[in-house]
Amino acid sequence: MSSPPDAQTRPSRTINQNPDAMPPLSKAIPLGLQHIMAMFAGNVTPPIIIAGVIGANPAEQIFLIQVALFVAGVSTLVQTIGIGPIGARLPIVQGTSFGFLPVALPLAKAFGLPAVLGASFVAGLLQIVLGAFLKKIRHWFSPVVTGIVVLLIGITLMPVGLNYAAGGVGADDFASPGNLLLALFVLSVTIAIHQYGRGFIKASSILFGLVAGYAVAIILGKVDFTSLSNAAWFALPKPLEYGMTFSGTAIIGMTLIMFVVGLETIGNISAITTTGAGRPAKDRELSGGVMADGVATSFAAVFNTLPNTAYAQNVGLITLTGVVSRHVVTIGGLLLIAMGLFPKLGGLVAAMPPAVLGGAGVVMFGMIASAGLKIIKECELDQRNMLIIAVSLSLGIGLPAVEAISETMPGQLGLLLKSGLVPAALTALLLDAILPGKPDRRAKLAKAEAESQNR
Template sequence: MTEATTQAEPRPSRTVNQDPDAMPPLGKAIPLGIQHIMAMFAGNVTPPIIIAGVIGATTGEQIFLIQVALFVAGIATLVQTIGMGPIGARLPIVQGTSFGFLPVALPLAGSFGLAAVLGASLIAGLLQVVLGAFLKKIRHWFSPVVTGIVVLLIGITLMPVGLKYAAGGVGSPDFASPTNLGLALFVLVVTIAVHQFGRGFLKAASILVGLVSGYLVAIALGMVDFSSVADAAWFSFPKPFQYGLEFHLTAIIGMALIMFVVGLETIGNISAITIGGAGRMAKDRELSGGVMADGVATSFAAIFNTLPNTAYAQNVGLITLTGVVSRHVVTIGGILLICMGLFPKLGGLVAAMPHAVLGGAGVVMFGMIASAGLKIIKECDLNQRAMLIIAVSLSLGIGLPAVKEIAETMPGQLGLLLKSGLVPAALAALLLDAILPGKPKRELAEADETAAAAEPANPEK
């Protein structure tokens, strides 16, 4: 019996880890779905909170902006995991409000109002759908060295975010206090211990175990304020076009430029999921469908009064860490997000979680994203050409945000684009990979053949 058990145990793991269509038992799938939502929740609601401050929103308007962010993220996640015709990657992709658009959205909201930001987002989303539709023809632009650099920089960019959350969140009166840092360290230690010494489902749910453990400790220490739960309504359906739509050319150009880079992020995230989770290169239909779904989500978000949506990198780190690549797990998470958007008290319960708890888990997840980027880069031939592309891109991606004075000397939108570091790094990687001689076409052809061979016979798949 012991021998039979030993032989049978690896099979579910391989099935769930390698096949996005595999469905774990509901008793395991639901907690894993909750884990995804808890991992992305703070990042999803933070941008609307920031934009609410810029436009001078009332408390009621801020609650509304948080509600629609949750509702839209849930709908957009289902578009990715379930799909609509050619739209949707049908992979475990969690959609959420994008931080990438904030450097452009904030000054635009201050100058033109939220309606101009939403109008520009609507156009940018439609352009991204077009980009996704023609992605197969330009996929050779996105070689492993390019996508790997983008994923690596996403992780590096998010690492300080995780540490700031671990310290209690920027602006917190007890920022970097021993209590906050100790709580984050507790979550980090629990997560690592469960991941290393746990088995089966417990190992896969290590982030959730760490978050719940930290939440319970925070409650015991009196660090949790449940007033947001008490003040939230029981049920409320989000209203579309609450702030209207306005179209300004400056806003549209700025949002469209960021849209292209966010599309590149999505390509990198999809590649990280398939390589880190499913152990293969991403297929053309997955990349194309994922980028188109990103665009649909962004336009849908504009209609429902919230900022553009994108595939969430922190959840890619979670997939890489747990090895669970089932898209149905994330579908459950999308349904939970919709429920949180319709029943604000549920969202308030998660919103009450201290930032330090989320930061403890973020330290692991954001680091795993960077690791996934390194794994993608490893797929290419690291010759002098590739090393030059990596060197220039990383120097721009890491150096520019550290020297903010450079961005401040640039005019208008150009300065805003340089502040992020990711935009110039991604563009540099794309440009250098396209113009430098000696591009390894053989590797790209082999990747296409591998993706074609992996395509299932069933056309619906």
């Protein structure tokens, strides 16, 4: 006897390789909370860092954390539920991206946060276009190009993590033994839990390290809860609180990094379908996921926070648990929205001493660099690719170390050179395009897409 016409589309109530699987709420809610635990530290760290750069007061810092949580929740729902062609409709957790920080930090210092938000808004719109035409231009971005940029993002952020571990630039007790030992404690706890933990505990090792360090800091009297007591219990996030300005320099820098972060999203979607659903990613899933990234980035700019992207740590959690239900992650997104409506939670995070955050930052930023190395490993390390890596890394690491070069450049060109990431990314793209011997990625991608459509 044949099944009803809608039997194949009705969500299942079992947890299997079907993203439409719908487990009972008794399982789905804790699983959704687990996803939030895995991404929480990474989501609130960028707004804390940007708050320090713009000299935000405690109330502004709480606000930036609040909107980061709210935006991540809404953006997650766009991915899991979808709006027309937008959204992968897969278990993707969105969050504030570290990838934009190396460019956003110098831009925020030079032009202020409104310029960063304006550039992010434009970059998000362009990413929507990128997603719509993804099939035609995907071959431009080979693993050697993507890997170099991701590696440099991690390398660029490493000094930021160490500055926080020392107590934060400008702190009276900067690099004091107390700050360094507290950061070392957080680092040690994180490593221990990551190595010996299981399941979501292992996936949330950074969060547990932060909680342990926070507790020790409270015992040592290094936490000031004044900002927490002054924070409201409930408040709706305010759009355009800082406004937007549009700088050509800022737009160029943010747009270039947006392309690379979009490729990270492609990799995360492919990892979810391959390891979780047991099949290659479909073209509509990749396109919809990248467009959702763009919508999330522009939406984040309107709500005063940095661009959003798919979180890789949650992809690892899916691999560990085998739970591929997008409805589970939808519950996680609703929990994030709820958190974003309670500024007291932001105040609790804002009171965390910089040294605690720095101990976790050493791991988080190092893992970004490690992810870049893993991507580079996908390509053949022949003389051609080694040359691309050599030139790009020399510019990406060398230019920030020799600031006199960027200072002699005319106009705002020097600002784009200052981070090193923009010239390195452009160099990698250019060399990969013009040097002879580039593998034909079009045929390989076409074959993978054909296999995906046949599933």
